[in-house]
Amino acid sequence: MSASTARTVRTVRMARTGLVAATAVVAALALAAPAIAAAPASGGSASTGSAAPARGDHRATRKAMDANVEKGVVGIAVEAKDEHGVWKATSGVGDLRTGEARSAHDRFRAASITKTFVSTVVLQLAAEGRLSLDDKVDKWLPGLVRGKGNDGRRVTLRQLLNHTSGIYNYTDDDDFQRAFFLAEGFFKNRHRTMTPEQLVGIATKHKPDFAPGTSWNYSNTNYVLAGMVIEKVTGNWYGDEIRHRVIEPLGLHGTKIPGTDPTVPGPHSRAYSKLAETTTGKTYDVTEYNPSAANSSGELIASPGDLNRFYSALMRGKLLPKRQLAEMKTTVRVDGKRTGYGLGLVERKLSCGVQLWGHSGGIHGSLSEAVTTTDGSHSLAFNFNSDWTGDSEAIMEAEFCKK
Numbered sequence: 001m002s003a004s005t006a007r008t009v010r011t012v013r014m015a016r017t018g019l020v021a022a023t024a025v026v027a028a029l030a031l032a033a034p035a036i037a038a039a040p041a042s043g044g045s046a047s048t049g050s051a052a053p054a055r056g057d058h059r060a061t062r063k064a065m066d067a068n069v070e071k072g073v074v075g076i077a078v079e080a081k082d083e084h085g086v087w088k089a090t091s092g093v094g095d096l097r098t099g100e101a102r103s104a105h106d107r108f109r110a111a112s113i114t115k116t117f118v119s120t121v122v123l124q125l126a127a128e129g130r131l132s133l134d135d136k137v138d139k140w141l142p143g144l145v146r147g148k149g150n151d152g153r154r155v156t157l158r159q160l161l162n163h164t165s166g167i168y169n170y171t172d173d174d175d176f177q178r179a180f181f182l183a184e185g186f187f188k189n190r191h192r193t194m195t196p197e198q199l200v201g202i203a204t205k206h207k208p209d210f211a212p213g214t215s216w217n218y219s220n221t222n223y224v225l226a227g228m229v230i231e232k233v234t235g236n237w238y239g240d241e242i243r244h245r246v247i248e249p250l251g252l253h254g255t256k257i258p259g260t261d262p263t264v265p266g267p268h269s270r271a272y273s274k275l276a277e278t279t280t281g282k283t284y285d286v287t288e289y290n291p292s293a294a295n296s297s298g299e300l301i302a303s304p305g306d307l308n309r310f311y312s313a314l315m316r317g318k319l320l321p322k323r324q325l326a327e328m329k330t331t332v333r334v335d336g337k338r339t340g341y342g343l344g345l346v347e348r349k350l351s352c353g354v355q356l357w358g359h360s361g362g363i364h365g366s367l368s369e370a371v372t373t374t375d376g377s378h379s380l381a382f383n384f385n386s387d388w389t390g391d392s393e394a395i396m397e398a399e400f401c402k403k
Contacts, residue, residue: 057402058087058399060399060402060403061080061087061089061395061398062089063398064391064394064397064398065089065091065382065395066091067391068091068092068384068390068391069091069092071389071391072386072389072390073092073386073389073390074092074093074272074384074385074386075090075091075092075093075094075102075269075384075385075386076090076091076092076102076382076384076385076395077090077104077105077106077108077269077304077382077385078090078104078380078381078382078395079104079304079305079308079380079381080308080378080379081305081308081312081378081379081380082377082378083377083378086305088104088105088304088305089104090104093269094106094268094269094270094385095269095270096272097270100269102269102385103267103269104304105254105303106267106268106269106303106383106385107254107256107265107267107268107301107302107303108264108268108269108302108366108383108385109264109271109289109291109299109300109301109361109364109365109368110298110300110301110302110361110366110368110370110383111294111298111300111360111362111363111366111368112220112297112298112359112360112361112362113302113307113358113359113360113361113368113370114294114296114297114298114299114300114361115223115297115298115359116310116344116345116358117242117300117310118226118227118238118242118344119161119226119328119343119344119345120242120246120314120319120328120344121230121238121242121245121246122161122226122229122230122343123320123324123327123328123343124319124320124324125230125233125234126324126327127320127321127323127324130234131157132157133156133158133161133343134156134157134158135156136153136155136156136157137152137153137155137156137225137229138151138152138153138155140157140228140229140232140233141225141228141229144197144228145167145200145204145225146204147205148206148207148208149208150204150207154211154212155167156212156213157226157229159212159213160222160223160225160226160229161222161226161343161344162331162332162341162342162343163218163219163222163332163341164212164215164216164217165212165219165222166210166211166213166214166217167203167204167208167219167221167222167225168203168204168206168207168208168209169203169217169218169219169220169221170199170202170203170219170220170221171220173202173205173206175202176293180293181275182276182277183275186275186286186364189293190262190286190289190290191290192290192292192293193260193290193292194292194293194295195292196224196225196227196228196295196296199220199224199293199295200221200225203221216332216334216341218341220294220297220298221297223297223344224295224296226296227295227296227297228296230296237259238296239257239296242257243257245319246310246319250306250309250310250319251309252302252310254301254302254303254305255300255302255303255310256300256301256302257299257301258291258299258301259292259299260291260292261290262288262289262291263288264287265301268287269385270285270287270385271285271385271387272284272285272365272385272386272387273286273365273387274388275364279388283386285365286364286365287365289363289364289365291363294363298363300361304370304381304382304383305381307368307379307381308370308379308380308381310370311357311358311371311372311379312372312376312379313376314328314357314372315372315373315374315375316375327342327343328342328344328345329357330342330343331345331347335348337349344359345359346359346360348371350397350401351397351401351403352397352401354373354400355373355374356371356372356396357371357372357373357374358370358371358372360392363387365386365387366383366384366385366387367383367384367386367390367392368381368383369381369382369392369395369396371396373400380395380396380399380400
């Protein structure tokens with residue numbers, strides 16, 4: 001997003017990564033900016049669910065989950081995996097109408113976590129010699145990135161993947177926000193199909209944020225373009241390439257690239273948003289939504305267990321050769337010494353010194369985190385089924401630092 005963690009209540013917290021935001025409403029769409037830093041938020045309370053018996057010590061994580069629900073998060077589904085085994089837990093509710101608890105097996109919109117999957121495929125293609133990260137965008141998408149000072153002949157694929165391209169973030173566009181993030185526009189357009197060409201066209205109506213390679217700014221447009229490059233190189237829809245190269249080999253049975261399908265496969269909870277520029281007011285059920293407006297920047301659906309399996313396999317070298325994994329982990333510093341952005345992969349250091357790799361995502365009614373340690377031995381993934389409040393940092397600190 002514009003160099004963005006969109007400025008939704010939650011994106012404001014993400015702003016410490018250098019991601020700027022626009023209005024509180026775009027919590028709905030960080031379409032996934034990395035929620036690299038989060039601060040406690042206020043809100044109402046909700047009931048807590050029960051956790052499966054833990055083989056390790058996850059008491060601090062449970063406490064952080066419940067604290068989030070007490071402060072207004074509707075519900076949370078969590079899975080942690082370490083040397084002691086798998087721990088699944090829930091807190092809060094999955095359906096405000098019925099009061100039904102969240103399920104630890106829930107599938108949800110994982111938003112910008114999509115970016116790591118997309119980057120993985122691009123890097124696989126690089127390992128196969130079918131493209132180079134130093135290729136210019138124009139080599140694969142001639143003439144597409146033009147106008148208002150934009151020039152695809154100057155932007156490399158690497159700069160798309162690490163957000164140093166300078167290309168404007170289309171989800172920061174005022175008209176786009178009114179059409180998809182505010183209540184009137186959302187309900188009018190929730191089934192509207194947007195093509196990647198249309199999304200790039202929105203971005204190129206704006207001047208670049210900076211010259212390619214001279215700064216850093218989170219932009220969903222970069223990953224829409226990356227998805228288009230995958231399609232040009234392979235001749236296949238980017239979602240099919242992810243399915244063939246990542247989802248099926250890892251057995252990620254709860255993971256899907258939905259395209260224009262507005263539904264979430266079961267089991268799943270309802271998803272809730274304020275669809276407003278404030279965090280108060282009416283709460284809307286936004287579960288049904290055609291995610292083509294997110295496209296390859298953020299349309300993934302997944303489960304906590306699948307995300308843990310994916311990031312652990314990635315860090316263990318099961319998806320990329322050593323050279324390409326090293327490229328992915330080469331970061332641009334975006335939050336002092338604690339946070340860096342690689343090629344679709346966020347690096348962060350917690351207060352106790354633990355280094356984590358992963359990504360976060362935010363889309364209508366859904367905020368998610370998925371992280372793992374450098375050796376892939378300890379992984380954590382969780383989802384909030386509401387998008388206007390939440391302290392994800394506290395849950396990560398609790399799980400890995402036990403506080």
